[in-house]
Amino acid sequence: MAWLLLAFAIASEVLATSALKLSNGFTHLGWTITTATGYITSFVLLAHALKLQLEMGTAYAIWSGAGTAAIAIIGTLFMGETLTPLKIGGILLIIGGVIVLNLAGAH
Template sequence: MAWILLAAAIACEVMATTALKLSDGFAHKGWSVLVVIGYIASFALLARALKLQMPVGVAYAVWAGIGTAAVAAIGTLFLGEGMNLLKAGGIALIIGGVVVLNLAGAH
């Protein structure tokens, strides 16, 4: 159940961060409301996952790592942001770090 809550927290965070870009500095009210709701939901779901004894280091690494990779992909695919080899390498390193933390946490 903790992993399901964490996945939902990540989805809310990615939605909120994407809406943050679309809010144009909070100039667009609808996107701004989505930012606030998304971040509140994300932190609430993350807190619930932690309450279910998920290690905080693992939870935060997965939350931040997958969220970062997803937002970078959304930026590239839908928001006209560029992707280059260096940026892709950085994302791969983040994902690799999350995998290592998860493997270390399993012991």
């Protein structure tokens, strides 16, 4: 159940971040509400996943790493953003760094 909550927390965060771009600086009310609701939902679900005994470092590394990768893909596929080999390398380094730091216990 905790892993399912984490998966939904990731999905909510990705939805919120996508809506943030579409809100155009919070000038579009619908996307602004979607952004706020998505982030609140994401943190509530992450908190419940942690309460169900997921380790904080592992859960956060997965949450942030999966969200980063998903947003990069969504930006490329649906929002006209470019994904160069250098950006791909940077994203992989960020994800790898977050995972290594969290699994090593650095907070």
